[in-house]
Amino acid sequence: MQDEHTATLLDYYTRHQTSVQWRGFLSALAEEFETQLDPSQLRILMARIGARFAARYPAGDCTTLDDLASFLNAVWSELDWGFVRLVERDDYLSIEHACAPLAVFGERAAAWASAFLEGAYQHWLNELGAGSLALQEYQSANAHSYEFRLLKSP
Structure with missing residues (x-):
């Protein structure tokens, strides 16, 4: 029951997190994007936008995973964009x-x-x-989170 309750809360948060003034605009923007580009092209475009965004927040002082997690959470918290958890696995880093x-x-x-x-x-x-290491998105079991994996070199 608590899992259902948590899912309901996260659904509500997801729907109401973005300011009302932006919802219609961003929805229309997405619809227009989809009429002009296929999903693979849209992924490339969004990744480029993400990289351009990240360039505005240099991570230069991070020397450990804890430093990086703190930095990332500070950026996302400042913008009300959720939070991140870094988990080091045997063969990859999970974001x-x-x-x-x-x-x-x-x-x-x-x-x-x-x-x-x-x-x-x-x-x-x-x-x-x-x-030289590529980050890849993996299907998350949770609809309100995204997982990216950085595979470690052999």
Whole structure:
């Protein structure tokens, strides 16, 4: 029962997180994007926008995963864009981002909107020296979070 309650709360938060003044505009923008570009092109566009966004928030002082997590959470908190958790696994680094307001683009945009986060995280990781390692999005079990994985080199 608590899981249903939590899901209901997260659904509410997701729907109401974005200011009313932006909802119609962003929904219309997403619809126009979808008439002009296919989902793979939209993912590329959103990743580029994410990278451009991240460039405005240099991560240069991060030397540990804890530093990086603190930095990322400070950026997202300042903008009311949810929060992130970094989890180091045996063969990859997991970046779990919860409560990003990307749902405002609409359900159809789910296939491409998250690439904004992917582009931002890839930019920050490149800035910190992960240059040749590619970040990939993985299907999260939770509809209100996104997971990206940075595979460790062999």
